[in-house]
Amino acid sequence: MTGPVTVGADGSPAALAAADWGAHEARLREVPLRLVHAWEWQPCSHEPPAGPGAARRWSETVLQETTVQLRRRYPGLDITADFLTGPPPEVLCEAGREAACLVLGSTGVGGLAGFLLGSVAMATVAHVEGPVVLVRAPRPDEDGRPGQEPATTPSLRVVVGLDLSHPCDEVAHFAFDAAALRATTLLVVHGWSPPAYYGAFGVAPEPDWPGIEAAESESLRETLLPWREKYPGVDVIGQAVVGQPAHHLLDAAADASLVVIGRRNRPSRAVAPRIGHLAHAVLHHSPVPVAVVPHD
CATH class of the missing domain: 3.40.50.620 (HUPs)
Incomplete structure (x- = not known):
């Protein structure tokens, strides 16, 4: 924009x-x-x-x-x-x-x-x-x-959290733009969890952790491929990590200049203010500025 x-x-x-x-x-x-x-x-x-x-x-x-x-x-x-x-x-x-x-x-x-x-x-x-x-x-x-305290530290990286289960073009676009403007590295964090049925009732098979990790990493690589091509000057690091993404984003924020996260659009402004669990956690605990980007 x-x-x-x-x-x-x-x-x-x-x-x-x-x-x-x-x-x-x-x-x-x-x-x-x-x-x-x-x-x-x-x-x-x-x-x-x-x-x-x-x-x-x-x-x-x-x-x-x-x-x-x-x-x-x-x-x-x-x-x-x-x-x-x-x-x-x-x-x-x-x-x-x-x-x-x-x-x-x-x-x-x-x-x-x-x-x-x-x-x-x-x-x-x-x-x-x-x-x-x-x-x-x-x-x-x-x-x-x-x-x-300086309001900006342009040399530090930009961190973005991407949820690959939902469209994230708006979030990725803002994050890549921010990294390109600052001529800095972009760290992309995708948090994932194993399917809920693993370990259910003590009879489910042991998760194929290497296979799941490889699939999540490949999904992130494919998601980032067109953005790497659109922003060839941006050094991109992709991380597919297990567990709550908020914890990983806050850890990464320790040496970042900006954290970028998404927020699902709400159909009506009459709905009570809700920003989602991830945004809530990151906004309340990030030591650096946080960009919240609405998306469908």
Whole structure:
């Protein structure tokens, strides 16, 4: 997709980290950066002491200050800022419809503990029609202030998890693009489990582990073949691994710049936010940005 990189901006340390990541991504893709702030008026029984327009004025200031900071850090980048009114998940989903990707901040809890995914981010990730990237807030420094941890580490590899039992073209396309843009290695992880009947009731035959492993590896090789041909400059490593894919992806994320995972499309936005077990685990524990790509 050739639309802008769109970032949800609210002035928090996580959102500022997301804005920086989005600006870097926009420069890599050679597309504009769009900052979006979603403001929703909340009725209350008593007028706030600062006046009814204080919250709105503060929100507008946050958007302006973020734009100024990014223009200083990324001279020449085409940056626009939109102050929009409405429920944040709906506004962000609409903003992400035509974007190359939507970037959101998510609160880090320190160390490798990963993300705290708020209700707005959860609802947006569950319903947005295009790719969405979650970026952690930087860890606080010794003074308790936001640190200066780099938002991107382009030299590190990109990791993607592929479920070969479902169509995964959108996920593979995003991952190969990300690796090509960063001129780095792409690690493709396919997690698999033996058929459920093995070991059932203690009478099933011993699994043919070498045969199963060979079949899974061959299936992954065949899936990646057309993508290798389309992206000949990307160094690709394929791993067909037994067990829960989330564990393998999180292990691989330790020395990665980005993790890419898929999410099955939901038929209706009325459905309660659900992102799937894999996405839930990776989003909450990855130490690096995570791209969630919807697919059929």
